[in-house]
Amino acid sequence: MMNIVPIFHRPDLARRLTDQILVAGVGSAAGSGVFLAAPRRTGKSTFLREDLRPMLEAQGVVVVYADLWANPTADPGLVISNAIRAALAGHEGVMLRLARNVGMGKLSVGSMSFDLDRIGLGKDISLTDALVALSDETGQMIVLVIDEAQHVMTTDAGIAALFALKAARDELNSSLHHGLRIVCTGSNRDKLAMLRNSKDQAFFGAPLVNFPLLGRDYIDWFCHEVMLPFSLDPAQVWPLFIETGYRPELLGSAADQFRFEFEMDEATIPQKFADEVRRLTEELNEVQRGVIHSLTPIQSAVLRVMAAADQHYAPFEAATLEKYRKALQLSGQPPEEVKVDVPGVQQALIALQDKKLIWRAARGVYAVEEKNIIDLLRADGLLDGLL
Numbered sequence: 001m002m003n004i005v006p007i008f009h010r011p012d013l014a015r016r017l018t019d020q021i022l023v024a025g026v027g028s029a030a031g032s033g034v035f036l037a038a039p040r041r042t043g044k045s046t047f048l049r050e051d052l053r054p055m056l057e058a059q060g061v062v063v064v065y066a067d068l069w070a071n072p073t074a075d076p077g078l079v080i081s082n083a084i085r086a087a088l089a090g091h092e093g094v095m096l097r098l099a100r101n102v103g104m105g106k107l108s109v110g111s112m113s114f115d116l117d118r119i120g121l122g123k124d125i126s127l128t129d130a131l132v133a134l135s136d137e138t139g140q141m142i143v144l145v146i147d148e149a150q151h152v153m154t155t156d157a158g159i160a161a162l163f164a165l166k167a168a169r170d171e172l173n174s175s176l177h178h179g180l181r182i183v184c185t186g187s188n189r190d191k192l193a194m195l196r197n198s199k200d201q202a203f204f205g206a207p208l209v210n211f212p213l214l215g216r217d218y219i220d221w222f223c224h225e226v227m228l229p230f231s232l233d234p235a236q237v238w239p240l241f242i243e244t245g246y247r248p249e250l251l252g253s254a255a256d257q258f259r260f261e262f263e264m265d266e267a268t269i270p271q272k273f274a275d276e277v278r279r280l281t282e283e284l285n286e287v288q289r290g291v292i293h294s295l296t297p298i299q300s301a302v303l304r305v306m307a308a309a310d311q312h313y314a315p316f317e318a319a320t321l322e323k324y325r326k327a328l329q330l331s332g333q334p335p336e337e338v339k340v341d342v343p344g345v346q347q348a349l350i351a352l353q354d355k356k357l358i359w360r361a362a363r364g365v366y367a368v369e370e371k372n373i374i375d376l377l378r379a380d381g382l383l384d385g386l387l
């Protein structure tokens with residue numbers, strides 16, 4: 001059968017990461033895990049699923065994969081518990097161990113069929129117990145891969161899962177067991193950074209690295225595999241790819257526009273292809289701009305001040321309220337019409353969250369959802385005077 005979407009594989013990157021994940025250097029915090037950050041739609045999840053996971057498995061590691069974005073309505077804490085349960089399900093011996101732990105004899109396991117629902121946060125078998133049993137039974141290191149890990153911070157169950165993982169990590173990385181490593185990815189560096197800021201967190205001190213974007217070798221592959229009625233020159237496509245922000249989909253969609261153009265004049269192809277890629281990139285930006293321009297004055301002010309403040313945003317402080325007023329004035333609101341107070345700001349924050357422009361952690365820490373939004377605001381001069 002033909003692959004539906006062909007994938008460009010990155011075995012070298014997978015090998016290098018695998019090596020680093022599996023070693024625990026002296027005095028290194030790598031035992032806490034590693035954080036990989038890269039912008040949206042640049043191929044993080046594809047790499048995790050198609051390259052990193054198989055490479056880790058080939059090294060004799062049990063991989064548990066949790067994608068916290070696959071189902072946006074599912075609680076991140078539950079998604080992690082479910083991923084761990086799913087990993088156990090294939091191991092009869094692990095189930096027997098756990099059943100014995102909760103006082104079910106060997107015989108009763110067969111007849112009662114041990115229930116996976118008993119494992120989880122606040123259940124009689126903790127995530128630590130479950131991971132310990134898996135480690136002991138398989139004799140293998142476990143690597144827990146959490147895609148879009150920042151979402152654990154948005155709910156109480158997610159935060160509880162973080163603490164559970166810290167306990168599990170400390171236990172499994174002791175000499176009694178075979179080790180636990182945690183690999184997290186996310187599209188926003190600031191949000192990921194929050195996960196490792198506090199000493200009581202599972203990931204304190206874990207390295208945060210920029211996940212390498214797809215490179216020129218990807219473009220060579222793309223031009224070779226794209227199967228258009230005409231050929232594309234990698235030397236011309238590479239700078240276009242950079243312009244799109246290293247997002248493969250934009251090249252793919254542009255190519256789709258020409259799939260049935262059997263009579264294109266070879267000479268005009270490069271220009272037409274470039275125009276199409278730029279049009280699609282611009283179209284994406286326009287959608288986001290549309291959302292930004294339809295904000296109410298106070299919503300816009302709150303978003304701009306947050307974007308300008310970067311990591312030091314404190315929504316309700318007097319100095320911040322003053323900044324909102326300034327932002328309103330800068331966008332031409334007459335000062336007498338401008339009423340800025342805490343309830344108003346609270347409402348604006350909720351509206352911005354609904355519009356997916358900002359993100360809120362369970363403890364009331366805010367961040368702009370995507371770097372792209374900040375880039376657009378800056379490009380349109382909407383941060384002028386606020387930085």
Ligand SMILES: Nc1ncnc2c1ncn2[C@@H]1O[C@H](COP(=O)(O)OP(=O)(O)OP(=O)(O)O)[C@@H](O)[C@H]1O
Pocket residue numbers: 005006007008009039040041042043044045046047187247248249
């Ligand atoms: N190595 C690759 N080869 C071919 N296509 C790729 C590759 N990596 C990513 N893509 C394509 O790019 C798009 C985005 O990929 P992916 O979902 O992996 O990115 P992401 O960074 O996880 O995005 P998000 O921020 O939405 O989570 C997908 O359509 C995918 O098919």
Ligand SMILES: [Mg+2]
Pocket residue numbers: 044045046147
């Ligand atoms: Mg992804």
